[in-house]
Amino acid sequence: MTCKTEMQPGISSYTYTWAIGVPGSEPEKPISIFQLLEKAVELGVSVVQVADNLPLDRFTEAELLKIRNYAEDLNIQIEVGARGMTAENLEKYIQIASFFHSPILRFVIDGPGFEPSLEEIISIIRNNVPELESQQIMLAIENHDRLLAREFVGIIEKSGSNRVGICLDTVNSMGAGEGLETVISQLAPLTVNLHVKEFSIRRVSHTMGFIIEGVPLGEGMLPVSELVKKVPHRCQTAILEQWTPPEKTIEETIRKENEWAIKSINYLKQTI
Numbered sequence: 544m545t546c547k548t549e550m551q552p553g554i555s556s557y558t559y560t561w562a563i564g565v566p567g568s569e570p571e572k573p574i575s576i577f578q579l580l581e582k583a584v585e586l587g588v589s590v591v592q593v594a595d596n597l598p599l600d601r602f603t604e605a606e607l608l609k610i611r612n613y614a615e616d617l618n619i620q621i622e623v624g625a626r627g628m629t630a631e632n633l634e635k636y637i638q639i640a641s642f643f644h645s646p647i648l649r650f651v652i653d654g655p656g657f658e659p660s661l662e663e664i665i666s667i668i669r670n671n672v673p674e675l676e677s678q679q680i681m682l683a684i685e686n687h688d689r690l691l692a693r694e695f696v697g698i699i700e701k702s703g704s705n706r707v708g709i710c711l712d713t714v715n716s717m718g719a720g721e722g723l724e725t726v727i728s729q730l731a732p733l734t735v736n737l738h739v740k741e742f743s744i745r746r747v748s749h750t751m752g753f754i755i756e757g758v759p760l761g762e763g764m765l766p767v768s769e770l771v772k773k774v775p776h777r778c779q780t781a782i783l784e785q786w787t788p789p790e791k792t793i794e795e796t797i798r799k800e801n802e803w804a805i806k807s808i809n810y811l812k813q814t815i
Contacts, residue, residue: 550737550771550781552811553590553622554583556597557784558804562797563596570793576610580619586808592649592782594624599639600632611643622647622736622780627654628684630667637671641678647736647780648675649683649710652690661694668702675706681777683710683736688718692729699733708735711774713765714742714786717755723765731773739811740784741765757786760807767814781815783807 556563556579564573574582576597583591591614593599599607614621623640625632628650640648652664659667668682675682682702686695686709699707711734716726741763744755760767760783771781785807787800 549776550774550779550815551590552588552808552815553592553620553780553782554579554586554588554804554808555592555624555738555782555784556594557592558582558782559797559800560596560785561787561789561793561800568789568793570797577613580610580614580617582804583619584617586805587812588808589618590620590622590780590782592622592624592647592780594649595626595651598625599623599643600625600635607639607642614643621645622649622782624649624651626651627657628652628659628664628667629654629657630670633667633671633682634674637674637678637680640680646679646681647683647710648680649685649736651685651687653687658689661690661698664698665701668698668707669704672702672704672706676704680706681735682707684708685710685715685738686712686726686730687715691719692716692721692726696729696733708777709733710736710738712738712740712784713770714740714755727770727773731770732775734774734778737770737774737778737781738784739765739767739770739781740786741807742786756788757803759803759810761810761814767811771815781811783811 562574621643623643623645625636709730711730741758741760743758743763744753746753790796
């Protein structure tokens with residue numbers, strides 16, 4: 544592996560979104576969390592972020608122990624991810640992160656039927672800061688569609704702890720009408736976890752509109768090397784996520800997703 548920084552490349556359950564299963568388009572045999580860990584070995588990376596499309600709170604204690612032991616056998620560091628940052632969910636996932644010795648707990652704030660105000664979010668975080676500090680876990684809040692970059696900055700600044708930072712996703716904030724330059728300039732200094740998601744923007748054939756879609760890393764508009772230079776040293780991992788446009792069949796889509804993952808991880812290794 545050739546890395547130009549101390550940042551380590553890794554994969555996510557959102558690297559293989561179609562293979563795991565998208566609602567309404569599930570494969571006949573979805574890949575398991577154990578197969579996801581094996582994918583990391585095949586790709587030559589040692590970090591796997593298990594996110595909310597493989598929710599860890601749905602496994603039994605015995606299953607979680609089996610997952611942890613298998614990851615340790617493969618020398619894989621699991622980073623824990625979740626969605627819907629209710630007080631109950633945050634408390635639960637801090638314990639799950641601790642169980643996996645995960646230095647990072649990545650959280651998307653909103654969840655089904657849950658879109659808290661900024662005041663609610665800040666209160667939930669502040670109430671859990673003592674446990675984050677006790678367990679030495681970094682809460683990485685991911686920028687997502689509803690909130691603006693400056694609002695995420697306010698959340699981090701008002702959390703009152705250096706155990707709270709940003710999981711910077713390179714595409715999500717476009718859903719809030721913000722471009723990459725704005726997101727990087729405001730959120731990069733607070734970044735503790737990086738989601739590297741390549742994209743292209745093209746005008747539709749009738750010219751009245753644009754389409755934003757995923758492409759393999761290095762073939763789109765994402766300035767990866769420049770981005771990596773702008774995040775602080777405490778951001779230790781760059782996690783590959785993919786928006787793979789579907790093909791005619793789920794089998795063809797999964798095949799493309801896998802090919803893109805190989806190509807993109809190789810590019811990421813050469814770039815960071």
